[in-house]
Amino acid sequence: DAGVIQSPRHEVTEMGQEVTLRCKPISGHNSLFWYRQTMMRGLELLIYFNNNVPIDDSGMPEDRFSAKMPNASFSTLKIQPSEPRDSAVYFCASSYQGNLGNTEAFFGQGTRLTVV
Amino acid sequence: GNSVTQMEGPVTLSEEAFLTINCTYTATGYPSLFWYVQYPGEGLQLLLKATKADDKGSNKGFEATYRKETTSFHLEKGSVQVSDSAVYFCALRDYKLSFGAGTTVTVRA
Numbered sequence: 001d002a003g004v005i006q007s008p009r010h011e012v013t014e015m016g017q018e019v020t021l022r023c024k025p026i027s028g029h030n031s032l033f034w035y036r037q038t039m040m041r042g043l044e045l046l047i048y049f050n051n052n053v054p055i056d057d058s059g060m061p062e063d064r065f066s067a068k069m070p071n072a073s074f075s076t077l078k079i080q081p082s083e084p085r086d087s088a089v090y091f092c093a094s095s096y097q098g099n100l101g102n103t104e105a106f107f108g109q110g111t112r113l114t115v116v
Numbered sequence: 117g118n119s120v121t122q123m124e125g126p127v128t129l130s131e132e133a134f135l136t137i138n139c140t141y142t143a144t145g146y147p148s149l150f151w152y153v154q155y156p157g158e159g160l161q162l163l164l165k166a167t168k169a170d171d172k173g174s175n176k177g178f179e180a181t182y183r184k185e186t187t188s189f190h191l192e193k194g195s196v197q198v199s200d201s202a203v204y205f206c207a208l209r210d211y212k213l214s215f216g217a218g219t220t221v222t223v224r225a
Binding site: 033042043045048050055056091093095097104105106107108109110 | 165214
């Protein structure tokens with residue numbers, strides 16, 4: 001398996017524009033996480049999906065942020081409109097959660113977002 | 117809710133020195149515990165894990181033991197190398213994965 005795949009790797013956009021980040025989890029995994037990493041706040045969990053359903057979105061900063069998981073192999077994180085304070089590295093991670101236990105989470109390489 | 121507290125850095129060591137990074141957790145139930153490592157410009161990689169009390173995770177010379185009585189999962193390595201310079205994250209998982217703040221480790225030759 002190629003691991004968790006995120007795109008784009010880098011994104012530079014102007015304030016006010018819509019930004020869409022994409023994630024393809026590892027095949028067979030049923031849990032997906034979106035994290036944001038900044039120097040000031042460290043690693044923050046934004047949203048967690050299990051079996052394509054959002055279970056915990058308490059970390060989503062505000063209504064400008066939205067995330068979807070239309071199927072088991074794809075998720076998006078959208079920011080509309082973007083602001084300079086959204087500049088960060090956004091990570092997607094996936095894992096398997098089942099009755100026999102949970103696997104560790106595998107992370108993508110991240111998307112470095114810069115909003116100017 | 118569940119949370120992880122880890123030793124703040126940065127930590128600077130000389131090669132072949134002993135490394136300890138403290139990690140304690142608060143959780144209901146019996147979470148799995150992890151250490152992740154992040155090298156500059158990269159994503160997080162699993163370093164080691166433990167899924168139940170008294171389990172010892174080990175990898176690349178690093179070790180950590182799941183201590184239920186002290187709610188701890190301290191990371192140790194007996195002799196560090198320059199290539200161990202990275203940010204280390206302690207994490208726990210019940211249904212979601214919660215991370216500590218991360219500890220930056222720099223090893224000097």
